[in-house]
Amino acid sequence: MHPTSRRFAANARAAMADPVLQDALARLKAGFRVKRAAAVARLPEFEALKAEARALKDHTLAHLDHYLEAFEAKVVETGGTVHWCRDGAEAKAAVLAICRAAGARTATKGKSMVAEEIGLNDFLEKNGVIPVETDLGEYIIQLRREPPSHIVAPAIHLNRGQVADAFRTAHGGRPPDRDLEEPRVLLDEAREEMRARFLAADVGITGANLLIAETGSTVIVTNEGNGDLTQTLPRVHIVLATIDKVVPTLDDAATILRLLARSATGQELSVYTTFSTGPRRPDDLDGPEQFHVVLLDNGRSAMLGGQFRDMLRCIRCGACINHCPVYGAVGGHAYGWVYPGPMGSVLSPALVGLEQTAKLPDASTLCGRCEEVCPMSIPLPALLRHWREHAFERHLKPARERLGLALWSFAASRPWLYRAVTRLASWGLRRLARGTGRLARVPLAGGWTAARDLPAPSGPGFLDQWRQGKRR
Amino acid sequence: MSDARATILDSVRRALRRGPPPETLRAELDRRMAEPRPNVIPARGKGEPAELIERFAAMATEMSAIIERIPTAAAAPAAVARLLAESGLPPQVAAAPALSGLDWTGAGLSARFGAAGRGDAVSVVPAFRAVAETGTCIVRSGPDAPTTLNFLPDLHVVLVRTADVVGAYEDAWKALRKAGAWPRTVTWITGPSRTADIEQTLLLGAHGPRRLHVLLADGP
Ligand code: SF4
Numbered sequence: 175m176h177p178t179s180r181r182f183a184a185n186a187r188a189a190m191a192d193p194v195l196q197d198a199l200a201r202l203k204a205g206f207r208v209k210r211a212a213a214v215a216r217l218p219e220f221e222a223l224k225a226e227a228r229a230l231k232d233h234t235l236a237h238l239d240h241y242l243e244a245f246e247a248k249v250v251e252t253g254g255t256v257h258w259c260r261d262g263a264e265a266k267a268a269v270l271a272i273c274r275a276a277g278a279r280t281a282t283k284g285k286s287m288v289a290e291e292i293g294l295n296d297f298l299e300k301n302g303v304i305p306v307e308t309d310l311g312e313y314i315i316q317l318r319r320e321p322p323s324h325i326v327a328p329a330i331h332l333n334r335g336q337v338a339d340a341f342r343t344a345h346g347g348r349p350p351d352r353d354l355e356e357p358r359v360l361l362d363e364a365r366e367e368m369r370a371r372f373l374a375a376d377v378g379i380t381g382a383n384l385l386i387a388e389t390g391s392t393v394i395v396t397n398e399g400n401g402d403l404t405q406t407l408p409r410v411h412i413v414l415a416t417i418d419k420v421v422p423t424l425d426d427a428a429t430i431l432r433l434l435a436r437s438a439t440g441q442e443l444s445v446y447t448t449f450s451t452g453p454r455r456p457d458d459l460d461g462p463e464q465f466h467v468v469l470l471d472n473g474r475s476a477m478l479g480g481q482f483r484d485m486l487r488c489i490r491c492g493a494c495i496n497h498c499p500v501y502g503a504v505g506g507h508a509y510g511w512v513y514p515g516p517m518g519s520v521l522s523p524a525l526v527g528l529e530q531t532a533k534l535p536d537a538s539t540l541c542g543r544c545e546e547v548c549p550m551s552i553p554l555p556a557l558l559r560h561w562r563e564h565a566f567e568r569h570l571k572p573a574r575e576r577l578g579l580a581l582w583s584f585a586a587s588r589p590w591l592y593r594a595v596t597r598l599a600s601w602g603l604r605r606l607a608r609g610t611g612r613l614a615r616v617p618l619a620g621g622w623t624a625a626r627d628l629p630a631p632s633g634p635g636f637l638d639q640w641r642q643g644k645r646r
Numbered sequence: 647m648s649d650a651r652a653t654i655l656d657s658v659r660r661a662l663r664r665g666p667p668p669e670t671l672r673a674e675l676d677r678r679m680a681e682p683r684p685n686v687i688p689a690r691g692k693g694e695p696a697e698l699i700e701r702f703a704a705m706a707t708e709m710s711a712i713i714e715r716i717p718t719a720a721a722a723p724a725a726v727a728r729l730l731a732e733s734g735l736p737p738q739v740a741a742a743p744a745l746s747g748l749d750w751t752g753a754g755l756s757a758r759f760g761a762a763g764r765g766d767a768v769s770v771v772p773a774f775r776a777v778a779e780t781g782t783c784i785v786r787s788g789p790d791a792p793t794t795l796n797f798l799p800d801l802h803v804v805l806v807r808t809a810d811v812v813g814a815y816e817d818a819w820k821a822l823r824k825a826g827a828w829p830r831t832v833t834w835i836t837g838p839s840r841t842a843d844i845e846q847t848l849l850l851g852a853h854g855p856r857r858l859h860v861l862l863a864d865g866p
Contacts (some may be wrong), residue, residue, distance in 0.1 A: 198845075219688040227686050238674050239658045240667050252828070258651035284760045299794075310852060312844035329843055337844055357844040365853060372853075373764060389828050399839040399854020402797045406831075417654065423682035426816040432688070441841070442705065443780040446854065447834040455830055457789035459743075460761040468708045471654045479661030 179510035182533040189504040198331050206496040209440020223432050228551045230426045241387045241420045248390025251453030254465035262292030265470045273303045276410045280377035284401035285309040286381030288414050290512040306371050308400035318342045323506030326438050326492035331505050351460040378404040382415035388423040393450040411462035416470045418486040429450035432550035436493040473525045481560045486548040494544035500537050516544035516554040523561050541638050596635050650730030684816040691779040698778040699811045705781025709837030711858040718865035722805050723753035740766040744790035761792035769795040771801040775818040776811045782836045784818045786829035793831050802855035805863050
């Protein structure tokens with residue numbers, strides 16, 4: 175997928191004027207936020223688990239090479255194959271080669287953000303293997319040929335009418351005027367359509383929430399059961415996972431799993447958590463004959479060495495997205511790539527380059543809500559600030575903004591000048607707002623106010639109040 | 647590919663500003679894996695057996711599973727027969743070979759032992775352990791327990807012996823490690839399949855089973 179993150183401001187304006195999207199975002203806040211808070215409140219050990227999860231992930235990252243080798247050794251020992259891939263192109267080629275060797279025409283797919291990241295579906299389709307998304311949300315957006323708008327709930331931006339339209343177009347051989355009013359009816363139709371494809375697929379491709387070095391297992395977490403049907407029924411199972419997913423032991427996995435669902439959807443645990451280890455055993459009655467792990471770097475090892483290492487603790491729960499006021503206003507597509515919200519604004523510049531995504535780290539008020547709810551204690555606001563600094567240093571900011579900041583720093587280092595200028599500016603802005611308290615346009619800062627309102631100053635500034643307080 | 651392997655490990659080591667870990671460190675990390683220690687276990691994952699059984703039943707019920715207490719595992723076929731009659735389903739089940747010792751015919755059922763196929767509406771499987779913490783059934787695969795039984799049929803019946811109810815996931819790990827070769831699949835099952843992908847409306851019965859019926863048996 176080609177990032178459209180450069181157009182964040184225009185994307186955001188369109189999103190805010192879209193009533194369907196705004197309804198969906200209101201539902202998201204009422205749902206995920208409330209449920210997460212309730213689930214966390216119910217588990218007194220939540221903070222202790224957070225601290226432990228952070229420590230175990232930091233430990234793993236500090237010894238990542240060893241744990242990756244240990245994981246690989248166990249996969250091989252249990253009859254599987256590990257395909258190491260430096261980037262998306264290598265991973266796509268590896269997946270295609272496995273599909274071709276299996277003579278595959280269709281591949282069912284469980285939800286995988288890494289597959290979205292490397293654009294696997296388009297690639298397979300162009301090369302004669304039809305990918306079939308099996309997660310209901312992913313299936314819907316695949317039919318509509320659009321990217322996910324949320325990492326946990328990919329079709330969150332749609333309403334039932336849009337889903338019904340997509341089904342009417344895609345599902346031939348059914349009466350065109352059938353009643354598709356109710357979500358239940360939509361789900362049952364999707365379930366029926368999908369059954370035949372689950373059973374017909376030659377290859378099943380899933381992501382992995384975790385990789386376990388102790389046993390060489392890959393772990394998927396789903397509510398629908400689609401991931402398990404995807405990895406159990408076909409002859410070949412391919413797991414697509416990045417190197418940051420590994421943890422040392424099953425006990426470590428348990429710690430992270432206690433945090434994941436609660437943070438993501440507010441469930442105590444997702445319905446199905448499956449630990450897969452190798453292909454079908456000699457006496458097994460079902461399961462895939464081949465088990466392949468496509469182990470992908472794609473920028474992670476570079477992040478490990480720099481300021482953004484903390485981001486590699488991310489377990490893709492989506493809590494930061496659900497609690498972000500900017501995401502809550504504009505939805506996921508405005509961010510222009512596969513990872514939206516705070517985690518996306520930190521990750522996307524690292525993965526596709528700051529040139530294309532320099533606007534994303536600005537799409538935050540740095541309110542800190544994301545860091546508060548992040549189960550892996552990732553300092554998202556600080557990481558966003560790092561990206562802003564990089565964008566500034568690399569001259570990715572407009573000349574006018576650079577000049578403005580230079581003037582500000584000149585004034586800020588001269589207290590008499592700073593006081594005079596801020597007093598004058600505060601008086602001027604109050605006049606401009608004409609008692610409304612908000613400014614839709616500010617002279618010399620048109621770029622900033624084009625996408626935001628500025629609250630007008632409500633009285634004397636902090637320095638003046640401080641002095642008056644002292645005098646009293 | 648082996649080229650990629652070397653490049654990735656190399657760039658990981660460069661990022662960590664060191665070469666391959668020395669043998670002493672490797673041994674220490676291997677020990678962390680070979681002798682895994684449990685991490686923080688929530689208080690609700692601990693307790694007396696009776697307490698854990700109650701908690702398991704309550705949590706599973708909350709996750710939309712149906713809990714039915716039966717006196718012994720031997721009573722399972724009769725319970726399943728009753729359930730099918732009440733649900734208006736024909737008296738047929740696909741069952742895990744591990745359960746072939748129970749008297750299904752005596753309960754008026756025709757049972758087929760093996761993997762699930764497209765036509766199977768009902769499956770019966772044994773749980774390896776059940777976890778009180780979240781009302782979770784743990785099933786493992788093997789020649790006597792095919793994986794498809796847990797996902798293809800609409801009605802999923804899981805037989806849990808109360809002696810197998812444990813507090814936390816870690817208790818199940820301990821038991822599984824002791825049980826020998828690590829199974830191909832281990833699945834934690836918490837309620838029947840569901841989705842909220844359409845307008846965040848919670849619907850049971852997505853791609854997996856529509857109903858999860860747990861038979862909780864006190865005796866063998
Ligand atoms: S950054 Fe934290 S909150 Fe956001 S998705 Fe990752 S783990 Fe979840």
